[in-house]
Amino acid sequence: MDKMTGHGRNLPLKKSIVFYITVFLAAAVVLCVGTSALCGKMIDGIRENYPVSGERYYLTNEEGERLGEGAVIGTDPVPLSERDERLILVLEVLPAAAVPVISAVCIMLAALFFYRNKLKEPILALRTASEKIAENDLDFRIAYQSGDELGQLCDSFEIMRRTLADNFSEMWRQMEERRRLNAAFAHDLRTPLTVLKGYDEMLRGSGDSTVRETAFTMEKHILRLERYVDSMSRISRLEDALPVSDDSSAEEHIAALIESAEILCRQHDKRLTVRREVSGDLPAVDWSFVSQVGENLISNAVRYAVSDISVVFAKKEKGFSLAVEDDGRGFSEEMLQKAAMPYFTGEKNRGEHFGLGLYICKMLCEHHGGYLEIENLEKGAGVTAFFGELK
Numbered sequence: 001m002d003k004m005t006g007h008g009r010n011l012p013l014k015k016s017i018v019f020y021i022t023v024f025l026a027a028a029v030v031l032c033v034g035t036s037a038l039c040g041k042m043i044d045g046i047r048e049n050y051p052v053s054g055e056r057y058y059l060t061n062e063e064g065e066r067l068g069e070g071a072v073i074g075t076d077p078v079p080l081s082e083r084d085e086r087l088i089l090v091l092e093v094l095p096a097a098a099v100p101v102i103s104a105v106c107i108m109l110a111a112l113f114f115y116r117n118k119l120k121e122p123i124l125a126l127r128t129a130s131e132k133i134a135e136n137d138l139d140f141r142i143a144y145q146s147g148d149e150l151g152q153l154c155d156s157f158e159i160m161r162r163t164l165a166d167n168f169s170e171m172w173r174q175m176e177e178r179r180r181l182n183a184a185f186a187h188d189l190r191t192p193l194t195v196l197k198g199y200d201e202m203l204r205g206s207g208d209s210t211v212r213e214t215a216f217t218m219e220k221h222i223l224r225l226e227r228y229v230d231s232m233s234r235i236s237r238l239e240d241a242l243p244v245s246d247d248s249s250a251e252e253h254i255a256a257l258i259e260s261a262e263i264l265c266r267q268h269d270k271r272l273t274v275r276r277e278v279s280g281d282l283p284a285v286d287w288s289f290v291s292q293v294g295e296n297l298i299s300n301a302v303r304y305a306v307s308d309i310s311v312v313f314a315k316k317e318k319g320f321s322l323a324v325e326d327d328g329r330g331f332s333e334e335m336l337q338k339a340a341m342p343y344f345t346g347e348k349n350r351g352e353h354f355g356l357g358l359y360i361c362k363m364l365c366e367h368h369g370g371y372l373e374i375e376n377l378e379k380g381a382g383v384t385a386f387f388g389e390l391k
Contacts, residue, residue, distance in 0.1 A: 010147030016118050017110075024110035031102045036095035043091050046084050122150035129157055138165040196222050243286035243368045245390040253287040254313055261298045261311055268302050270309050277314040283389035285320050289368050293361045293385045297324040300357055304328035304381070319370060319388045327380040339374050361385060 011019065060066055080088070125144045132140050142158040144151060200222060203215035258274055265272040294311075301309045305326035312323040331339060340362040361383075362372040369388025375381070 010151075013118060013149050016148065017114055020110040020114045021107065024106040024113075025103070028103045028106035031106075032095070032099050035098045035102070039091040039094050043088050046080075046088055049084075050080055118148065119150065122146070122154050125154055126157060129161065133161065133164070138168065193222060193226055243289050243387075243390060245284040245286060248287060250282045250287065253291060257291055257294045257298075258311070260295060261309070264298060264302045265309060270302055270305050271307055273308065273310045275310070275312045277312060279315065282315055283318070283320050283387075285387045285390060286368060289364045290320070290322060290385075290387060293364050294322050294324070296357045296361050297322070297383050297385065300324075300383070301326040301328075306380075316386065319386055321384055321386045323382060323384040325377060325380060325382040330376040330381040331374060336374060336376070340372060358383070 122144050125142050129140065129142050132138070138161055140161070142154050142161065144154045146154075196218070200215050200218045203211055203218070206212055206215070254276070261272055261274070264270075298309070298311065301324045305328050308327045310323075310325040312321075312325075314321045314323070340358045358372065358374070365372045365385050365387060369390075370386035373384040373386070375383075
């Protein structure tokens with residue numbers, strides 16, 4: 001059977017199932033006929049044990065010689081035993097009863113062989129490949145080779161895997177190259193900026209008022225460039241940052257974050273509401289990541305809120321979340337899509353803000369096995385930062 005199925009490995013699935021069913025139905029017919037013949041032979045064998053009693057008569061020719069074996073004509077047949085009567089009854093019914101049973105068994109065997117030889121291996125290969133891709137593991141190969149539909153699907157899956165692996169390699173290469181360029185750019189800009197600051201200080205001491213005004217304008221732009229360079233250096237450092245669980249008190253970090261939020265709200269005349277949905281031991285997280293993200297989100301909320309800010313600390317399954325809400329104007333459709341992108345800001349004045357706050361928060365959350373969710377509320381906006389539990 002294995003040799004037969006081996007020859008049909010490249011058959012399309014439709015032809016394969018017809019082939020298996022045809023073969024096993026033919027086997028069922030042979031078995032049914034064989035069963036009927038066997039039962040008939042057994043019945044004849046039982047009856048031969050009970051010869052008919054009576055006188056034997058022979059045909060003779062003109063010379064009186066007997067022709068043939070003769071025939072027994074009896075009036076007193078030998079009765080069958082009760083056991084043999086039951087056995088004959090069973091043997092007479094058995095062929096008819098065996099037909100549906102043998103047919104069902106053969107169809108089940110056809111389905112079983114079809115699954116084992118045509119479906120089991122490719123399904124297992126595809127399931128394993130899907131699990132590995134879900135775990136971001138592309139270092140494998142789908143080795144199933146067949147000319148049927150599932151073989152073609154496995155080939156397509158293998159092409160997709162190779163494409164994903166190539167794309168990921170190219171993406172990581174570009175990311176690494178961009179990080180190196182950012183670091184080099186930030187480093188190389190510091191020297192000319194330092195020179196420009198020196199000349200600007202000299203110009204501010206000039207006796208010409210026009211020169212002094214120009215120098216003060218230059219100073220503002222030089223400071224902005226310095227902040228931009230610092231932001232690039234900071235992003236480069238944060239991209240390499242990895243979360244580390246520490247044994248420090250979670251309550252102390254939460255209390256420090258609440259204290260910072262209260263100070264900011266008092267300075268900007270905003271009301272602060274804090275909710276703690278935590279109980280028992282908190283998940284292991286890097287509280288420096290949580291503090292940095294929390295301070296960024298609270299600063300944004302203070303800047304956009306009309307009067308009220310809400311901060312919610314919550315213990316989640318396999319992690320910890322920090323949600324900050326405000327009653328401001330909310331996010332525009334464009335900001336909902338791009339707010340967490342680097343250097344994107346909805347503000348017209350980009351002198352003070354480079355649009356890195358939410359990008360940094362998103363990056364830290366993802367490095368921590370979590371996510372950043374941005375949404376509009378019934379009144380205002382909300383941002384939720386989730387940090388996955390460290391193992």
